Amino acid sequence: MTERTVRYFPVSWEQLHRDAKALAWRLADLGPFERIVAVTRGGLVPAHIIARELDIRIIDTICVASYDETLQREAVILKSVTGDGAGWLIVDDLVDTGKTGKIVRELLPKAHFATVYAKPAGRPIVDTFVTEVSQDTWILFPWDTEPAYVKPIAKARGER
Numbered sequence: 001m002t003e004r005t006v007r008y009f010p011v012s013w014e015q016l017h018r019d020a021k022a023l024a025w026r027l028a029d030l031g032p033f034e035r036i037v038a039v040t041r042g043g044l045v046p047a048h049i050i051a052r053e054l055d056i057r058i059i060d061t062i063c064v065a066s067y068d069e070t071l072q073r074e075a076v077i078l079k080s081v082t083g084d085g086a087g088w089l090i091v092d093d094l095v096d097t098g099k100t101g102k103i104v105r106e107l108l109p110k111a112h113f114a115t116v117y118a119k120p121a122g123r124p125i126v127d128t129f130v131t132e133v134s135q136d137t138w139i140l141f142p143w144d145t146e147p148a149y150v151k152p153i154a155k156a157r158g159e160r
Contacts, residue, residue: 009133010140016093019116020046023130024053027114030128033089037062037081037111039104042093042141046116050091062090062107064100075100077107085111094139095122095129 011019027033027050035058038047044061051059063079085108094117095101101122105113117139118129133139150156 007134007137008140009137010145011142013142016045016116016142017049019130020049021053023114023116023128024050026128026130027089027112028054030112031089032087033112034058034087035060036089036091037085037104037108039064039090039092039100040079043091043115045143046093047091050089050114054089056089062104064103066100075103077103080107084109088112089114091115093117093141095119095126098122098125101125 023046031054033054033056036047036051036056037060038044040061040063047059051057060081061079062077062081064075064077066073066075088108088111090104090108090111090113092101092104092113092115095115096119098121101113102125105125112128113126114128115126116130118126118132119135119137120132121135123129123132
């Protein structure tokens with residue numbers, strides 16, 4: 001049995017801010033958007049940055065739970081919004097498998113869907129994104145991590 005390799009992509013607050021602002025630049029010519037619908041919880045911080053950059057004052061949320069730490073489970077809608085999404089911008093931090101994205105797309109079929117990061121399986125669900133990472137990459141967002149000592153690679157591998 002082979003063990004699946006998981007790659008980690010740590011994102012700092014500064015990097016997330018830069019990437020969300022880059023997403024705002026891509027979206028600037030696609031609007032104007034009447035409102036932002038942030039997919040919680042991950043979409044809250046990027047939605048705030050994009051709302052500031054695009055001068056959007058109305059921010060709503062759609063709340064979908066699909067992760068327990070590192071395990072993806074069946075998605076559950078905790079809070080929805082009404083409307084078809086015409087003139088709206090959906091913002092999330094990441095599209096992974098696309099399961100959450102499909103739910104949001106069905107609820108707001110006319111909205112423009114943007115994420116900061118995208119994985120290949122979910123990429124077709126979104127209209128705009130900034131950075132693509134491989135499907136086996138786990139993005140470590142700044143709200144999920146804290147600084148800690150890490151052994152040098154050679155010591156972690158037992159080489160020294």
